[in-house]
Amino acid sequence: MSLGARFVTFEGIDGSGKSSQARLLAAALREAGREVCLTREPGGSPGAEEIRRLLVEGAGDRWSAETEVLLFTAARRDHLERTIRPALARGAVVICDRFADSTRVYQGVAGAGLRALVDELHARFIGIEPDLTLILDMDPASALARSAARQAGGPREVRFESLGSDHHVRLRAGFRALAAEFPARCRLIDATRPEVEVAAEVARLFALAEAGA
Numbered sequence: 308m309s310l311g312a313r314f315v316t317f318e319g320i321d322g323s324g325k326s327s328q329a330r331l332l333a334a335a336l337r338e339a340g341r342e343v344c345l346t347r348e349p350g351g352s353p354g355a356e357e358i359r360r361l362l363v364e365g366a367g368d369r370w371s372a373e374t375e376v377l378l379f380t381a382a383r384r385d386h387l388e389r390t391i392r393p394a395l396a397r398g399a400v401v402i403c404d405r406f407a408d409s410t411r412v413y414q415g416v417a418g419a420g421l422r423a424l425v426d427e428l429h430a431r432f433i434g435i436e437p438d439l440t441l442i443l444d445m446d447p448a449s450a451l452a453r454s455a456a457r458q459a460g461g462p463r464e465v466r467f468e469s470l471g472s473d474h475h476v477r478l479r480a481g482f483r484a485l486a487a488e489f490p491a492r493c494r495l496i497d498a499t500r501p502e503v504e505v506a507a508e509v510a511r512l513f514a515l516a517e518a519g520a
């Protein structure tokens with residue numbers, strides 16, 4: 308069996324449906340008898356979940372852009388040490404709802420030069436990339452309507468969602484640019500379609516990646 312898709316990440320703007328799709332892929336693989344570690348960022352380990360609260364709650368200007376990058380990187384390092392690496396070592400498939408690409412895009416669009424800082428910290432403290440990254444692409448207006456309807460994370464987690472729709476247009480463009488930057492591991496998926504159709508494409512892309520195609 309090929310080990311071509313052991314570490315899979317889902318990315319996309321808020322409300323794109325990536326968390327549901329991550330859950331659906333995890334359920335399908337478990338059904339097929341695979342061990343799956345379904346996890347998320349920011350968070351995914353007890354320490355990183357504490358850092359998550361610092362990041363997603365409170366006022367939009369609570370942290371400088373640089374401090375925010377450091378916090379995301381600190382959370383990711385703990386998540387990697389405590390959750391991701393042990394799961395990969397046991398032979399599990401790791402499915403992560405957001406990873407380093409979110410930092411490249413969200414913090415990278417926040418200001419000139421930040422992408423270089425993000426890359427530097429990633430190289431120094433994280434140093435791994437997913438085998439497969441599924442980017443759920445959709446128009447920000449529909450995505451925002453979806454996420455407002457379900458109030459992701461409860462009413463306290465509004466720090467990033469409160470940034471306005473121009474911001475989401477830039478984020479979408481950032482994810483699309485990322486797909487072009489890392490074509491070997493990134494796949495762009497049209498997420499405006501019904502959930503079952505998107506799930507079928509996710510399963511197909513996972514199978515292709517696993518076969519090393």
Ligand code: TYD
Binds near residue numbers: 348349
């Ligand atoms: P998440 O829990 O995935 O929210 P949602 O399910 O609503 O998409 O992520 C919380 C917020 O954190 C989200 O707005 C994206 C942001 N974020 C970053 O800005 N940088 C990062 O590196 C990560 C992982 C998330």
